[in-house]
Amino acid sequence: LIFLLSEAMASDVHKKIKAAFKAFDYEANNTVDVREIGTIVFSLGCFPSQADLHDFIAQVEEDHTGFIHLEKFLPVMTNVLLEKRFPPIPEDKLLQAFEVLDKEKKGYLEQEELTKYMMQEGEVFTQEEMDEMLTALTDQKDNVIYYKDVIDELIIDNDI
Template sequence: MAEEKDSEGTEALVAELHKKIKEAFEVFDHESNNTVDVREIGTIIRSLGCCPTEGELHDFIAEEREMLLGCLLPGVEEEEPTGYIRFEKFIPVMTRVLVERRYRPIAEDVLLRAFEVLDPTKRGFLTKDELVKYMTEEGEPFSQEEMEEMLSAAIDPESNTINYRDYITMMVIDEN
């Protein structure tokens, strides 16, 4: 009896995940032919609440090469994958990612500690110039487009600073 209920719950969860994956996939299926450009996979994965880094995304595509890239239409190249991924090949891979809760967002307290390291005098903010320097010169650098997007959401135009506590609260995903 309990196994039956558990099975029904799992089936309902998978059905809900499939619906979400399909909706996200369809946004990028511009030809309405159940395919998307492989370069859109990161955006699709992130739109589903996962937060892989570019390195993790590259590894994901490499790991799933047999499932994903093996089913691409012609045009796959080694360094910069091009081609199209079919929905029926993507859905089992993405379902597994979501069920396994891979690429979860960083916890709020970890983000706060990271910002505090960048703010040793504990002002509670970073200037725009400081933020740009850290995001483009340290670790995995942001692209110009990513930097502009972050700045538009994070910087207070009056003070030209980012109050990182407010920014963290705004960007943290509620997983409940």
């Protein structure tokens, strides 16, 4: 029975990983650009540091080609999920972090504010990463980042 449950769990994990991977497999050849791996890993509810992400990529990248193949990615990512490595930051900690940045207590951040913090503090983001993040996080109507909405998006049901 335990073996069957373990097999069913692994099957569900494989489905989630394949779906996330295929969303970035633009040529439908079971390959993604290495620059997409962070986004894929984050979309699966894992939040590694930049150093951990770099180590992860080193395990799955094909001979420094800049591409990741599903066959190599799937078993490594499966282990990460089943072992619950790279857990998300708790919701209350995320809220505290955003509130520190929101000095005026507006409930949102301007794009320029978030860009300044993300490109100058801590693990620095590239302009390409920032553009991608701002596109995903910015409220299209008001052109600001409502961080409570962002937190709701980041809090993923991690029961695998």
